[in-house]
Amino acid sequence: MATTTASIRVPAPPERVWQLIGGFDTLPDWLPYIPTSELGEGGRVRSLTNEEGGLIVERLEVFDDKGRTYSYSILQAPFPVTGYLSTIAVHEEADAGSSRVEWSGTFTPDGTGEAEAVALFHGIYADGLEALRRTLAAGSAQGS
Template sequence: MATASAFIDIPASADKVWQLIGGFNSLPDWLPLITNSEASEGGRVRTLQTVDGAVVVERLDTFDNAAKSYSYSIVQAPFPATGYLATLKVEAQGQGARVTWSGRFAPVGVSEEEVVALFAGIYQGGLEALRANYPT
């Protein structure tokens, strides 16, 4: 399995950041790449629409409100990977918060380096978009 991760420090409390990103169906609230998210199966599945029209279906695997963390897997997506499992986590970091987005997956039809670069870029770009919600 290949892995990728990214983190960013945000000048807001962990509770405040979790309030924005902790909802499994809240991606359109902070991630410009996602234009729509529809929940199903009691909120455990989200169907995402991207700005370029792609559809991604993800399943919530674990959710820990106290630890400000959730993990999800991809059910359907146009990515060259299988066995995808990612975690989004918020931790207190001094006066602010550190958000970490990480995942593991196996490449399909591309090199491990290519799929790692793809997801590392998605995570870093997403976290930078999140950070833009908290001006200093």
């Protein structure tokens, strides 16, 4: 089993960050390479379409609104892994008004090496968190 984690500090309070990313159907609100998301099974399954038109189907496994975290598994995707489980969490930083967002995953490479699979998901997480930072910054600029 392989694992990777990316995190980023953002200049926004955790409540604001969680309001943006805490919904299981909100990826299109902050992740440019996922333009569409549709919920099914009472909100427990999301069908995502990426920029290339590829389909990714994920199941919500754990949701903790108070703890500002959720975990999900992949049911269908064009990724060379099995047994994928990922968690997104928003943590309060010591200084008021900022947060640390962490995106982590565990998976078993399938048809590729561990280093390649880890690099793939670490890149997805790091790029996604940078997109989150930009989205929050744009929202702050608009609110000024």
